[in-house]
Amino acid sequence: MTPTNRIKFQDLQALNDRFEPLLSQRILEVIQSGQYVVGEQIREFEKEFCAFTGIGHTIGVSNGTNALELILRAYLEMGRIQKNDEILVPANTFIATFLAIVSQGLVPVPIDPEIPSFLPTADALEKKITPKTKGLVMVHLYGRTAYSRDIAALLDSKGMLLIEDNAQAVGSQFEGRKTGSLGGAAAHSFFPTKNLGALGDAGAVTTDDQELATIIRALAHYGRTGSHCYTYAGTNYRMAEIQAAALRVKLPHLDQDNNRRMALANTYLRNISHPDILLPKPENLAFHHTWHLFTILTKKRQHLVSYLDRKGIETAIHYATPPHRQPAFRNSMRHRSLPVTEKIHRETLSLPLYPTLSDKNIRYIIDTVNGW
Numbered sequence: 001m002t003p004t005n006r007i008k009f010q011d012l013q014a015l016n017d018r019f020e021p022l023l024s025q026r027i028l029e030v031i032q033s034g035q036y037v038v039g040e041q042i043r044e045f046e047k048e049f050c051a052f053t054g055i056g057h058t059i060g061v062s063n064g065t066n067a068l069e070l071i072l073r074a075y076l077e078m079g080r081i082q083k084n085d086e087i088l089v090p091a092n093t094f095i096a097t098f099l100a101i102v103s104q105g106l107v108p109v110p111i112d113p114e115i116p117s118f119l120p121t122a123d124a125l126e127k128k129i130t131p132k133t134k135g136l137v138m139v140h141l142y143g144r145t146a147y148s149r150d151i152a153a154l155l156d157s158k159g160m161l162l163i164e165d166n167a168q169a170v171g172s173q174f175e176g177r178k179t180g181s182l183g184g185a186a187a188h189s190f191f192p193t194k195n196l197g198a199l200g201d202a203g204a205v206t207t208d209d210q211e212l213a214t215i216i217r218a219l220a221h222y223g224r225t226g227s228h229c230y231t232y233a234g235t236n237y238r239m240a241e242i243q244a245a246a247l248r249v250k251l252p253h254l255d256q257d258n259n260r261r262m263a264l265a266n267t268y269l270r271n272i273s274h275p276d277i278l279l280p281k282p283e284n285l286a287f288h289h290t291w292h293l294f295t296i297l298t299k300k301r302q303h304l305v306s307y308l309d310r311k312g313i314e315t316a317i318h319y320a321t322p323p324h325r326q327p328a329f330r331n332s333m334r335h336r337s338l339p340v341t342e343k344i345h346r347e348t349l350s351l352p353l354y355p356t357l358s359d360k361n362i363r364y365i366i367d368t369v370n371g372w
């Protein structure tokens with residue numbers, strides 16, 4: 001591979017080129033409509049995303065972090081949770097999950113996951129439940145459905161909230177039900193690299209709870225509940241019309257894109273074999289996985305990164321430092337010991353995986369990795 005035909009870790013331009021000229025046409029239509037927020041594009045997108053997810057309410061919002069914040073804030077408004085309540089959260093997640101919890105005056109309780117699922121078990125969650133524990137933010141990490149009957153039964157028995165962080169798994173399923181429809185409410189991210197990516201920041205909340213949906217819609221729009229009436233001290237977390245228009249062009253192709261991700265991941269799983277690499281083998285096929293990221297573990301990460309880079313293959317690390325070890329949490333969590341999470345962050349490496357990655361290039365990546 002020469003520098004001009006390096007295999008990128010992400011290729012957003014190629015991803016979005018597939019939707020031309022429709023994408024540009026739809027954006028031009030928004031420009032010419034003169035309606036840039038709270039218009040037809042967002043209204044129609046919300047309906048289409050409800051149909052896709054199999055859910056009653058979608059509220060299009062500014063990004064996935066804000067979607068999580070809005071859900072928690074609405075549960076506070078409803079009195080379902082109180083400030084300083086504890087919310088369980090997988091320790092191995094992107095920091096945004098933690099930030100949303102902290103932003104609402106709630107206390108994140110990080111739970112160590114298992115390897116190779118990279119997800120916490122019901123037993124691990126149960127051990128951390130105290131009288132102050134009121135909910136779980138379940139993260140469908142890397143695209144893998146984190147939901148299980150055991151976890152659902154545990155939360156039910158304790159009367160705890162189940163909030164899905166579906167930032168990385170839009171289109172994943174549990175027994176035919178889409179992630180985003182499995183708990184009380186779900187936050188979705190449409191950040192450009194996500195399985196369903198907008199052309200900038202965007203996100204959504206989905207729920208079947210009419211009251212929650214009404215409060216979230218109000219909170220995201222300054223707290224407005226009627227003409228000149230602001231019932232909540234809300235905020236502005238709305239999605240832009242241009243983003244909704246772009247998402248409407250791409251949503252009909254999402255299942256096909258996710259199928260391509262699954263095919264590529266299976267090709268990696270069947271063909272990569274190296275004694276120093278642990279593959280993310282799904283040990284149970286009931287756990288549906290749309291492979292937002294393909295993450296391997298290796299104790300010799302830096303060596304592999306440099307080797308692949310020399311061979312023209314870009315990689316990325318998700319993530320280098322776990323949330324509880326970030327300076328942002330130096331006063332609350334930094335000294336907590338979460339050994340599995342820490343091991344994952346030391347050893348994880350993401351290989352390129354996206355719908356436009358060609359068969360030729362994935363073959364080259366596999367041969368190169370096996371030749372390491």
Ligand SMILES: Cc1ncc(COP(=O)(O)O)c(C=O)c1O
Nearest residue numbers: 063064065094096097167189191
């Ligand atoms: C697991 C997880 N949660 C939340 C978010 C936040 O989404 P956004 O970037 O749209 O705010 C992300 C995005 O990277 C994520 O990966």
